[in-house]
Amino acid sequence: MKWKIPIALLTGVITALAFLPAPTDWSDKIVKALEQFSSRYPQEKVYLHMDKDYYASGETIWFRAYITLQGLPSTQATNLYVELLDKNNNIVQKKLFASGGGISTGDFELPEAQKPGQYQIRAYTAWMNNFDPAYFFTKTIEVFDPAKKLGPESDSLAQDFAVQFFPEGGNSMEGQPSTVAFKAIDQNGYPIEVSGAVKNSKGEQISVIKSLHDGMGSFDYNPVAGETYQATVKSAKGQTKTVNLPTAQSKGLTLKVYNKGARIFYQAVPGSANDTSFNDLLVLAQMNSQMVYKANLDVGEGRISGFIPTGGIPSGVLQITLFTRSGLPVSERLVFVNKKDRVEMDVLESDVHREPRSKNTFVLRLPDTINTSISVAVTDAEAVPVDIKNASNIISNLLMTSDLKGFVYNPAWYFRNDSAATLQALDLVMMTNGWTRFSWEKIVNNEFPQIKFPYEQGLTMDGKATSGTGRPLTNGRIDMIIKVPADSSSMFAQAPVDDKGEFHITGMVFPDTAYIYYQGNDNIRKTKDVSVKFNSHFFEKTTLIKIPFPLRVPPAVDNSALKSFLANASESNKVQRSIANRQVYLKEVNVNAKKATPAETTEKRYVSGLFAGGDGMTFDLTKETATSLNVFQYLQAKVAGLNITGDINNPSISWRGGAPGIYLNEMQTDISQISTLPMSDVALIKVIRPPFMGMGGANGAIAVYTKKGGDNTPTNDPSVRGFELYKKAGYSVVKQFYSPDYSVKKEVHALPDKRLTLYWSANLPVDTLTHTAKFEFYNNDFTKKFRVVVEGMAEDGAVGRLEQEF
Numbered sequence: 001m002k003w004k005i006p007i008a009l010l011t012g013v014i015t016a017l018a019f020l021p022a023p024t025d026w027s028d029k030i031v032k033a034l035e036q037f038s039s040r041y042p043q044e045k046v047y048l049h050m051d052k053d054y055y056a057s058g059e060t061i062w063f064r065a066y067i068t069l070q071g072l073p074s075t076q077a078t079n080l081y082v083e084l085l086d087k088n089n090n091i092v093q094k095k096l097f098a099s100g101g102g103i104s105t106g107d108f109e110l111p112e113a114q115k116p117g118q119y120q121i122r123a124y125t126a127w128m129n130n131f132d133p134a135y136f137f138t139k140t141i142e143v144f145d146p147a148k149k150l151g152p153e154s155d156s157l158a159q160d161f162a163v164q165f166f167p168e169g170g171n172s173m174e175g176q177p178s179t180v181a182f183k184a185i186d187q188n189g190y191p192i193e194v195s196g197a198v199k200n201s202k203g204e205q206i207s208v209i210k211s212l213h214d215g216m217g218s219f220d221y222n223p224v225a226g227e228t229y230q231a232t233v234k235s236a237k238g239q240t241k242t243v244n245l246p247t248a249q250s251k252g253l254t255l256k257v258y259n260k261g262a263r264i265f266y267q268a269v270p271g272s273a274n275d276t277s278f279n280d281l282l283v284l285a286q287m288n289s290q291m292v293y294k295a296n297l298d299v300g301e302g303r304i305s306g307f308i309p310t311g312g313i314p315s316g317v318l319q320i321t322l323f324t325r326s327g328l329p330v331s332e333r334l335v336f337v338n339k340k341d342r343v344e345m346d347v348l349e350s351d352v353h354r355e356p357r358s359k360n361t362f363v364l365r366l367p368d369t370i371n372t373s374i375s376v377a378v379t380d381a382e383a384v385p386v387d388i389k390n391a392s393n394i395i396s397n398l399l400m401t402s403d404l405k406g407f408v409y410n411p412a413w414y415f416r417n418d419s420a421a422t423l424q425a426l427d428l429v430m431m432t433n434g435w436t437r438f439s440w441e442k443i444v445n446n447e448f449p450q451i452k453f454p455y456e457q458g459l460t461m462d463g464k465a466t467s468g469t470g471r472p473l474t475n476g477r478i479d480m481i482i483k484v485p486a487d488s489s490s491m492f493a494q495a496p497v498d499d500k501g502e503f504h505i506t507g508m509v510f511p512d513t514a515y516i517y518y519q520g521n522d523n524i525r526k527t528k529d530v531s532v533k534f535n536s537h538f539f540e541k542t543t544l545i546k547i548p549f550p551l552r553v554p555p556a557v558d559n560s561a562l563k564s565f566l567a568n569a570s571e572s573n574k575v576q577r578s579i580a581n582r583q584v585y586l587k588e589v590n591v592n593a594k595k596a597t598p599a600e601t602t603e604k605r606y607v608s609g610l611f612a613g614g615d616g617m618t619f620d621l622t623k624e625t626a627t628s629l630n631v632f633q634y635l636q637a638k639v640a641g642l643n644i645t646g647d648i649n650n651p652s653i654s655w656r657g658g659a660p661g662i663y664l665n666e667m668q669t670d671i672s673q674i675s676t677l678p679m680s681d682v683a684l685i686k687v688i689r690p691p692f693m694g695m696g697g698a699n700g701a702i703a704v705y706t707k708k709g710g711d712n713t714p715t716n717d718p719s720v721r722g723f724e725l726y727k728k729a730g731y732s733v734v735k736q737f738y739s740p741d742y743s744v745k746k747e748v749h750a751l752p753d754k755r756l757t758l759y760w761s762a763n764l765p766v767d768t769l770t771h772t773a774k775f776e777f778y779n780n781d782f783t784k785k786f787r788v789v790v791e792g793m794a795e796d797g798a799v800g801r802l803e804q805e806f
Contacts, residue, residue, distance in 0.1 A: 026325050027282045027296055033443045038289040041130075041449060042070045043437065046080065046123045046137040047397045049791045051377040051757045053387040054557065056146040056569035057114040058576065062737060064375035064762035064791075065097070065104040065123060066394060071288050071314070071797045073102025073373075074125075078509075079456045080104040081539055082123045090648045092119065092636055094627060095732040096539060098509070102793065103373060105734050105762035112573055113640040116145040118553065126453040129538065134405050135437065139392070140552065144562065146570035160187040163194065163233050163243055166432050169254035169322070169331040172246065173271045174225040179256070180245065181431035184215035184233065189552045191215030191409050196233040198245065200224075209233060213425035214409050216432055223248035253278055253299075255322045255331040259427055264335055267305040268297055268322060276300065280325040287318050287337070289437070314797075315339045317403040319435050329440045334404075334430040338418060342395065343372055343792055343800025348772060352806045356781045357742045357753065361774070364764075364790060364802070368771040372800075374792030376775060378759035381787035381805045383564040389555045394791040394799045404433040407552070453538065459508040459730060461534065465501045465520045468529035472501025475524045478532060481723065486512035486733065510730040513624065517723035534726055540627065565756065568782070572754040579748060606684045606705040611666055614701075616688035622707065626679045627729055631704055632671075634679065639687050642700075649675045656690050658699030665705055674704055680727070683707040737761075742778045753780040 044067065051062040065082075067074040077099050084093040097106040108121075124136040163184045172178035184194040191214035198207040198221060207219040209231060223229065229245040251271045258265040264285075270278055279300040285293040285308055292313050297304040308320070315337055322331040349363035366372045389410060392401065396411035414426045442448070465473040478495040489510070495503040508514075520530025602620045603612075617639055628634035633648045642660070646652045650671060653659055662669055664677070683705050690700040737760045742749060759777035766773045790802040 026280075026327065027294070027323070030282060030284060030323055030327055030440075030444055031291060031294060033440075033446075034284070034286060034289065034291055037438055037443045037448065038070075041289070041438075043288055044069050044074055044077070044125055044127050045135075045398060045402045046125065046128070047394050047402070048082075048121060048123050048137055048139065049375045049377070049394060049789075050121070050139070050141075051760050052379060052384055053391075054142055054144065054385045054565070055110060056144045056566060056573075057110055057116060058112040058146065058573035059110050059569060059756075060735075061108040061110065061121070061141075062377070062757065062760045062762070063106055063121075065099065065106065066398070066791075066793050066799075067099055067102050067104065067125065068398060068793075068797060070290070071316075073793060073795060073797065074099075075101055076455070076457070077102065077125055077127075078458050079126060080106070080123060081125065081129075082106055082108075082121065084108050085120045085122060086115075087118045087120075088646065090636075090646075091629065091633065094539070096627075096729070097734070098731040101373070103763060106732065107734055109735075110143060111637045113642070114143055114637040115643065115645075116143050116148065118142055126456045126538070129453045130449060130451050132405070132436070135402060137397070137402070140390075142557070144566055144569075146566045146573060148566070161185065161192050161194075161235050161239065161241070162187075163231070163241065164432070165231065165243065165245055167246055167254070168256055168431060169269070169333055171252060171254045171331065172223050172248040173252070173254050173269055174223055174248045174250045176254075176269050176271070177220060177222050178248070178254075179218055179220050181216065181218040181428055182209065182211075182231075183428075183432040184211060184235070189407055190555070193236050194233045196231060196240075198229055198231050201228050212428065213421075214413075216425065216428040218428060218431065225250060251275060253281070253322060253324075253330045255283075255320065255333050257320060257333045257335055259335050259423075261338070262310060264308040264310060264318070264320070264337075265305065266308065266320060266333075268299060268331075270299050278324055278330075282323040283320065284323065285318055285320045287313065287316050292318070310337050310339070313337050313339075315341055315399050317400060317430070317435065321440065323440075327444045332435075334433070334435055336400065336426050336430055338423065338426065341798055343367060343794050343798050345372075345374070345790055345792065345800050345802040347788070347802075347804060350806060352786070353779065354784050356779060358779050359743075359776060360779060360786070361776045362788065364773040364775075366766060366771045366773065366792070367794065370794045370796055370798075371768060372766060372771075372792050372794045374764050374766065374773060374790055376759065376761045376764050376773075377757065377789045378777060379757050379787050379789075380568075380780075380783045381785040383568055383783070384756050384787070385557050385561045385565055386787070393801050394793070395801055398799055400429070403435060403437070404429075405436050406433045408433065457506055459506075459510070459728070460537070461495075461505040461508065461516070461728060463503055463532055463534040465497050465503065466531045466533075467522060467525075468531075472499075473497050473520065473522060473530055474499050474501060476520060476522045476530060478503055479519045479521060481517040482510075483515045483517070484510045484512070484730070485515070486510070486730075508728075508730075511733050512730055514728045514730055516726040516728050518726055519723045532724070540729065568754045568756055571752060572756065575751050575754055578751055602684055603686065605708070607666075607686060607703070609666065610692070611663070611686060611688070611701075611703050614688040614692055616686055616700075619685040619687075621679070621682050621684065626682070628679055630675050630679065631677060631682060631685060631702075632675060635685065635687065635702070641689070642687065651675075653702075655700045658690075660687075660690070660700040660702055661692060663701060663703040666703060674702075677704065677706070681706050739777055754782075755780045758783065758786065 047066045048063045065080050067077045080097045080099045082095055083091050086092050093108050097104045119141050121139045122136050163182055166181045168179040184192050186192050193211045196209040197205045199205050207221045211217040230242055232242045234240045249271055254269045256267040256269055268281055281297040283295045293308045295306055318335045318337050320333045321329045323329055346365050348365040351361040353360055391410055391412040393412045395415050401408050401411050467473050476497050480493045483490045495505050497503045518532055520532045602622055603618050626634055632644050632651050636644050641655055643654045644651050662674055686703040688701040691698055692701040764773050764775055786806045788804050793799050
């Protein structure tokens, strides 16, 4: 555990009215429930540091993942799942990355044909998949078409707005002073500034409404029994709305909190002094499911108040809950504990040159008291847009938004400084957002979450073996020869079956794809007449976990900021195409001929007649394990001009204004049949550009071919003869970031250099003796100003960020 404060130091409560009694049995039940939940369901989080906020088709999204468990680097986590989703929640790309030491590195390549628009990056572990997906890491990005000519900026201001009111502690009590926070948002979910007044049923003004920051604010009033209250709110555009305030309660309790930094004062506010059913109370505060404070209160002695010392509590969201003797939570308040416990980083030395292709050197200084792991991105400060309107970072995510269910606009703003105005706005975020990682009512009654996805250690493989009679094999094993083409490794393995015929293998580690040659054996009958069926991993299944909230349209980017970005991205795509298509020269011999690729040889075996010609693209799936859900998702963004949108199981497909013909094994078919075809059965996909001479092919054709026997079980390898073949997807291979070295003469250096991300390191080495980190890179052909962003995490879980322009 990251920290644990002795309860003995926290149970002292100062009160002017009474000495608090010792803990009782009923309160111990609540404490034990929290301890049980914390030990059985530790909280895991993921954060991605990405090289940019905006991307263009043809670029690569680079990222580094920070994974924590109970606030510490999750050193046991081995698998990270990352998805790229479009605005309709369709998975465009998904990859499994290896992790270790609480970090993982990855990338997504955006094809030049990638459809522009809003996308969402989502990252999580299998353990996180057991809980509410609202707590997955998500980040909205916008992908632009670099060839698009920008027109005049449009007025995208929303035409409607809404206001929500949040009484402190959950309820206002009649006859008691009450604080009510509010949040005003437009129809896109973004904050707007508002003003107005609170009036009673007689039309008398009793309080003023004025937003303090990003549509949030608060006001005080004293609700009278039998009276009703309305808030009349006016937006900056002049629109007005009248909203009824939540009804004040005559019975019950609420909680008032005053965050003073070093101490958090609280006060239990009863609805009626004569109601003795609420005399015995418990105040309990927890962070990351660990109790940091508890106190038993006695309302019969008067209004009980106290304070929570924050000296031993790290930065983060603290949940303070008020319980009755029945064990029910009756009031709750979130408070942010804001400490000076960040990882402090700065630039110790810099040697900056702005001439084209000149060398730049930076030396970073890190804390000398603890080991820290960091990632670094350097981009063009003038050509690469930055999301300053809705910025988030490792600090705002891991310390705040990852614990709040709901949308927090521009969360990085709340950690810019520790001024009184910033802290007041941060407290408004706590009052207007909920915390629902678990239900107190359920865990107190021993109702705990069901674990469907165990904590993973490496890759797993599960299945079931049956004998020739169809009964589960109870005395046998699965013999396997495992070959991994990506690294040319091979090994032999055995998996025993249990009394249900099931087998389970964990701890496998391999890149890309493994070819599992397997054979079932019966130990009793010494027979090999055994059938084996492998189970699909949740990441391989077609069932999607929908994002629990809609993707918000991002704020518009200024056209002037985009012009340079898109122009250079377009030029960079041309350079990449030149590199990919460049002829190779060997001494004085110009090599123009080339060996047939696997896709070409596979095409000759499958394609015939009209399908053998035409202008198109061929995708050979006999040599890869496609992780796409179906053919249409596989083709998304791979073919220029081919638009595949909507529900991936029943998509809308168009090419040059019409629908292309759909063929299965050269017989015309429909979308529904192709969408349900398992990707493991697909050998080849050929996409023929319009026009296609076949029936229904005026707008091109998509021809799908299913595998033949020779593409399933190789027969020319004596070591696997008699074995069946099962292809298992492994960890995605992360490509290397291209960083040219202009001190060395290379033919490729004759091409223009239009890089927008000038340097990226997902895990920059740190000198443990000097606690410094050095990195070097060469400038491109045009950059005059660099933006350096460093994010990192120490071994004790502390996080830090450095952003500086040079």
